[in-house]
Amino acid sequence: MFMSSLYRAKPQDGVWWITGASSGIGRGVALEAARRGFTVIATARRLEALEDLSREADGFSGRIFPMPSDISDATAILRLVAQIEDKHGPISLAFLNAGTYRPVNAHPFDSDAFKDMFSVNVGGTINCLAAIMPLMCKRGWGQVALNASVAGYIGLPNSAAYSGTKAALIAIAESLKFDTDQYGVTMQVVNPGFVETPLTAKNDHPMPFLMPLDEAAKKICDGFEKEGFEITFPWQLSRILKGLRLLPYSLYFWLVGRATRA
Numbered sequence: 001m002f003m004s005s006l007y008r009a010k011p012q013d014g015v016w017w018i019t020g021a022s023s024g025i026g027r028g029v030a031l032e033a034a035r036r037g038f039t040v041i042a043t044a045r046r047l048e049a050l051e052d053l054s055r056e057a058d059g060f061s062g063r064i065f066p067m068p069s070d071i072s073d074a075t076a077i078l079r080l081v082a083q084i085e086d087k088h089g090p091i092s093l094a095f096l097n098a099g100t101y102r103p104v105n106a107h108p109f110d111s112d113a114f115k116d117m118f119s120v121n122v123g124g125t126i127n128c129l130a131a132i133m134p135l136m137c138k139r140g141w142g143q144v145a146l147n148a149s150v151a152g153y154i155g156l157p158n159s160a161a162y163s164g165t166k167a168a169l170i171a172i173a174e175s176l177k178f179d180t181d182q183y184g185v186t187m188q189v190v191n192p193g194f195v196e197t198p199l200t201a202k203n204d205h206p207m208p209f210l211m212p213l214d215e216a217a218k219k220i221c222d223g224f225e226k227e228g229f230e231i232t233f234p235w236q237l238s239r240i241l242k243g244l245r246l247l248p249y250s251l252y253f254w255l256v257g258r259a260t261r262a
């Protein structure tokens with residue numbers, strides 16, 4: 001009654017487009033998708049890293065084609081999506097994953113860090129949606145997944161900008177789903193906890209339930225094949241943070257402040 005059977009991408013339908021594919025989660029998911037027989041168009045700014053990725057997929061049943069671009073350039077992204085479809089056929093699944101993280105605090109207040117993170121994580125994802133949504137809605141099929149984070153469930157310490165961008169992405173995906181469902185287009189949100197990538201390698205704080213990249217990539221690709229809207233892992237951290245969100249603020253600030261100061 002509550003589940004509707006929405007479109008799921010198959011290798012014969014078209015290509016996957018993955019942003020932020022030059023490293024970390026995007027790279028891992030591109031390789032896992034190629035292993036599963038999908039053709040992947042890999043986008044990020046660093047061409048050399050994308051070419052390495054493409055070579056790494058030699059011998060897999062699917063292939064990876066590098067098509068570099070900067071997601072914060074709306075015009076370039078519109079052009080890129082048109083080029084992908086001209087050259088490789090329809091985009092069946094778009095994994096809008098590119099993003100960046102820097103810790104920020106109240107004082108000194110680094111407004112540049114805020115603007116950078118909002119420009120890439122939110123603005124860049126919107127540029128990609130603006131390019132892909134009209135094509136998929138017109139066709140009446142397609143699959144889109146935004147890579148947000150469990151950090152978007154609630155404001156976490158040192159993460160005013162990052163949590164803010166990820167909360168925005170979760171709300172964007174939730175809201176768009178009401179419309180995309182009507183068009184036969186599947187909307188999903190991916191909310192990972194800590195995954196071993198160059199982004200988390202910079203962290204000097206504890207990262208509970210840190211997950212190896214290969215395992216995370218498999219969970220994301222499995223989630224793309226299943227019915228659910230949200231793909232989240234590891235389940236322990238996801239449940240803890242969802243539970244914290246339900247607490248009264250006074251208890252939330254006391255508990256998390258105490259745990260993170262310790």
Ligand SMILES: NC(=O)c1ccc[n+]([C@@H]2O[C@H](COP(=O)([O-])OP(=O)(O)OC[C@H]3O[C@@H](n4cnc5c(N)ncnc54)[C@H](OP(=O)(O)O)[C@@H]3O)[C@@H](O)[C@H]2O)c1
Pocket residue numbers: 019020021022023024025026043044045046049069070071072097098099100101120124147148149150191192193194195196197198199200
């Ligand atoms: N790792 C985690 O624990 C974790 C947890 C939750 C959510 N996430 C999210 O997962 C996504 C990937 O993170 P990651 O850990 O894999 O980090 P990562 O290894 O640093 O990868 C970030 C990717 O984004 C690309 N990128 C950054 N700015 C871009 C831009 N303006 N245009 C195009 N591509 C851009 C980078 O490529 P170039 O530098 O070549 O452009 C890179 O491929 C992010 O959205 C992050 O917030 C990560």
